[in-house]
Amino acid sequence: MKPTKPRPNYLGPVGWVWAGNYKLERYLYILHRITGLGILLFLLFHLTATTFFRIQGEAVWNSAMGFLSNPLFKIGEFLVVVAFVFHMVNGFRLILQELGFLMSKPVPPIYPYSDSLRRKRRWTMAFIGIIIVLCLVFFYDFIVGGW
């Protein structure tokens, strides 16, 4: 019989971008982390803009806002909105599932294996649907609001 070589479960830093044996939820975890770090970076820029520029009066504020109305910044802002929407809706999913909701009862590990999370995959897909709808709402506002 041909010996099979199992794929290792330990991924190390590669696990930050590749899910290995894990499936969709692991990619959501990676995206949750990336969006979280991205929003933290944005927060520091945002606090700088809304404190240092605001405290210096109207002229400085208006020139800063004029500089930030550049289309590149607008695209960046939209990406922050997408990251925020993803992080918020996926965070709600995590809260519910970590507290044991939206998960099916555990079953004995008999082949073919299934896990409690994957048997409720349609809830995960519903949350992804909410993310897409909210992103489209904000995209509409970005288009209508002008660049």
Place this chain on the structure above:
Amino acid sequence: MRRYTYLWLMQLVTGVFIAVLLGIHMVVQHLEDILLFFGVNLNDPTSWQSMIERSRQAVWAGIYIALLVVVLSHALNGLRNVILELTPSPRAERVITGTIMALGIVVFLWASYVPIALLYS
């Protein structure tokens, strides 16, 4: 281990608060065209005039400072969780925790000064 459980619980609770407060912030600041469709006119919320009007109201100063507190605790605790997944030594962990807490206190003092100063301007 118990304090890690409390930190996890704090992450959940602050997450819900952020969803509410940042939801208000995002809808007011960015969905003005959709609000206009529903008959609410905010007159360009990023303009200087509209911003000064908001900063004179104690409610908005309260919302901004509350948002700052929950966002900083959630974001910096999340950053700590990401760094601690690299399994540093206990000594390195204490240094990381101390640095992140100091960063949070500095950012809070710096950023909460402005809404308070503008409230009394």
